[in-house]
Amino acid sequence: QKEVEQDPGPLSVPEGAIVSLNCTYSNSAFQYFMWYRQYSRKGPELLMYTYSSGNKEDGRFTAQVDKSSKYISLFIRDSQPSDSATYLCAMSVPNNDYKLSFGAGTTVTVRA
Amino acid sequence: DTAVSQTPKYLVTQMGNDKSIKCEQNLGHDTMYWYKQDSKKFLKIMFSYNNKELIINETVPNRFSPKSPDKAHLNLHINSLELGDSAVYFCASSPGQVLYGYTFGSGTRLTVV
Numbered sequence: 001q002k003e004v005e006q007d008p009g010p011l012s013v014p015e016g017a018i019v020s021l022n023c024t025y026s027n028s029a030f031q032y033f034m035w036y037r038q039y040s041r042k043g044p045e046l047l048m049y050t051y052s053s054g055n056k057e058d059g060r061f062t063a064q065v066d067k068s069s070k071y072i073s074l075f076i077r078d079s080q081p082s083d084s085a086t087y088l089c090a091m092s093v094p095n096n097d098y099k100l101s102f103g104a105g106t107t108v109t110v111r112a
Numbered sequence: 113d114t115a116v117s118q119t120p121k122y123l124v125t126q127m128g129n130d131k132s133i134k135c136e137q138n139l140g141h142d143t144m145y146w147y148k149q150d151s152k153k154f155l156k157i158m159f160s161y162n163n164k165e166l167i168i169n170e171t172v173p174n175r176f177s178p179k180s181p182d183k184a185h186l187n188l189h190i191n192s193l194e195l196g197d198s199a200v201y202f203c204a205s206s207p208g209q210v211l212y213g214y215t216f217g218s219g220t221r222l223t224v225v
Binding site for chain 2: 008034038041042043044045046049086088098099100102104105107
């Protein structure tokens with residue numbers, strides 16, 4: 001069993017819809033949580049990060065962390081065709097700050 | 113100016129060959145990484161260097177050898193290439209704690225035939 005589980009999709013939604021992505025994890029030592037976005041043939045880029053339970057909002061993006069359930073989510077409101085990409089969750093433990101454990105990534109297509 | 117640059121972008125080679133991938137970052141970051149992304153998009157760490165010192169060495173065949181001549185460069189040499197080595201290899205850097213995020217290069221797509 002992988003440390004971080006993420007449904008690879010693919011997920012296809014119409015423009016303007018809310019995209020909901022999530023990851024579960026097994027290592028309760030994970031304290032830092034991140035979401036990366038990866039466009040086709042490009043490297044991943046950091047979208048959001050958080051280190052506590054609760055919600056964090058940045059424009060159309062909201063990240064949620066529920067440590068008691070070992071579950072994190074990313075919501076994209078008013079989705080645009082430019083949001084079409086693969087979204088990867090990532091997490092790390094505080095005393096191993098150099099290593100990120102990634103989910104498998106969910107491929108999202110937003111249809112115009 | 114590209115922050116993290118990798119060369120080459122594409123590499124097609126035969127089984128048994130030896131090849132190298134180079135990475136350079138101009139962000140002034142202390143830590144650099146090599147990650148492997150398989151066909152299912154799963155990213156797995158291979159190596160990490162902090163100020164030229166190896167700090168992470170995951171379970172990777174000995175055929176893979178990283179080398180960091182200075183803080184801004186991290187190269188990956190692969191001996192006796194196998195079909196299973198075909199993947200996209202990403203170099204990344206970070207200022208220290210990963211909480212601040214990695215900056216990834218655009219990847220090297222390696223195909224072993």
